Amino acid sequence: MINYNGDLSQTENVNISIENRGFKYGDAIFETIKISNGKVVFFEDHYFRLMASMRMLRMKIPMHFTLEFLEQEILKTIAAQEKSSSFRARLTVYRKDGGLYTPKTNKVDFLIEVSTNTFQTKESYSIDLYKDFYNFSGLLSTIKTNNRMVNTLASIYASENDFDNCVLLNERKGVVEVTNGNIFIIKGKTIKTPAITEGCIKGIVRKKVIDIIEKHPDFNIEETVISPFEIQKADEVFITNAIIGIQPITRYRKKEFSKEVSSKLQGSLKLLEITGK
Incomplete structure (x- = not known):
């Protein structure tokens, strides 16, 4: 219906x-x-x-x-x-x-x-960069319009090359997001995600995860510029969207990631979904 x-x-x-x-x-x-x-x-x-x-x-x-x-x-x-x-x-x-x-x-x-809703997190999840077209930074890129051609083409590229997802870049070649959600990288005690000024969607779960991290005693959150090089150097990488919540990334090119922190954050997010607190 x-x-x-x-x-x-x-x-x-x-x-x-x-x-x-x-x-x-x-x-x-x-x-x-x-x-x-x-x-x-x-x-x-x-x-x-x-x-x-x-x-x-x-x-x-x-x-x-x-x-x-x-x-x-x-x-x-x-x-x-x-x-x-x-x-x-x-x-x-x-x-x-x-x-x-x-x-x-x-x-x-x-x-x-x-x-x-049949979507569930995957045990193994690989990503790559999509470099054919850019997701231009600016306020219009931060809202969910029906103009999703870059996301569509990047999704086709991922499917053709046996990746689960692709990272979108802006005109400055900074990391923006993935085709269907926001992206976070963890290095040591710092968790980074692209700033809204980079052109990423103002994700609902993105904001919830930022709130969770801000209250966590062991980590600090930065909304900032992220280069593709930082993904390869990260300890963990995960993506967020409204349906899956948190999906840990396990592989980017030749780099394999753990998912210990992202799994704990997923638990906190599920609790927030249930209680609202």
């Missing part, structure tokens, strides 16, 4: 107009959200990121687009699915049909897609 502007329909009955701006211009943003045991995980964070993104893209936020309304729409869509304890939802918001580059209106439609 698909939730289109609050109405539930069978997937095959939902038709998108050829004037759809998300299709024609990528004029859309989305949130990928985890639902576990009937709870929409970290939804307040997703909601405020969505609102900030809509304002940045000059989309008109409907009066009824409250946190409670969108959360209930997600849960309503889940209730229409086959029973499962874990789901993933994609909430897409896009400007209404019409116009060329200049839209006819800034009013929006929304679409909620839900599927059973």
Whole structure:
């Protein structure tokens, strides 16, 4: 079942107009959200990121687009699915049909897609650099728009070369993120992640992990510029996203990594998912 502007329909009955701006211009943003045991995980964070993104893209936020309304729409869509304890939802918001580059209106439609969450962390996980195209730094790169061509091409490169993922670089050849999440490197007692100014997505789990590390007595966190050379010199590397949480990296080129710290952080993150504290 698909939730289109609050109405539930069978997937095959939902038709998108050829004037759809998300299709024609990528004029859309989305949130990928985890639902576990009937709870929409970290939804307040997703909601405020969505609102900030809509304002940045000059989309008109409907009066009824409250946190409670969108959360209930997600849960309503889940209730229409086959029973499962874990789901993933994609909430897409896009400007209404019409116009060329200049839209006819800034009013929006929304679409909620839900599927059973079968993603789990992998014991072995290898990455490489993607260097064909850059993910340019700047505020627009920090929000989740439908313009994900670099991520798509990097994912194809990873698949063709038997990697699990690829690291994206910005125009200064600094590390930005991976195709589907943020990246962290551990060296000694310091944990680094690319600063938002490097062009990375303002990841929900990225922020949660930073909060966890800031409270940890044994580590310090730096949001900074990271070179690809630092990945190879790291003790551990892990990536984060809203669905998996934390995925340890076990191999980058000829370097193999441990995953002791990232596994402990994953435990802290799962506790936060359950308790919210």
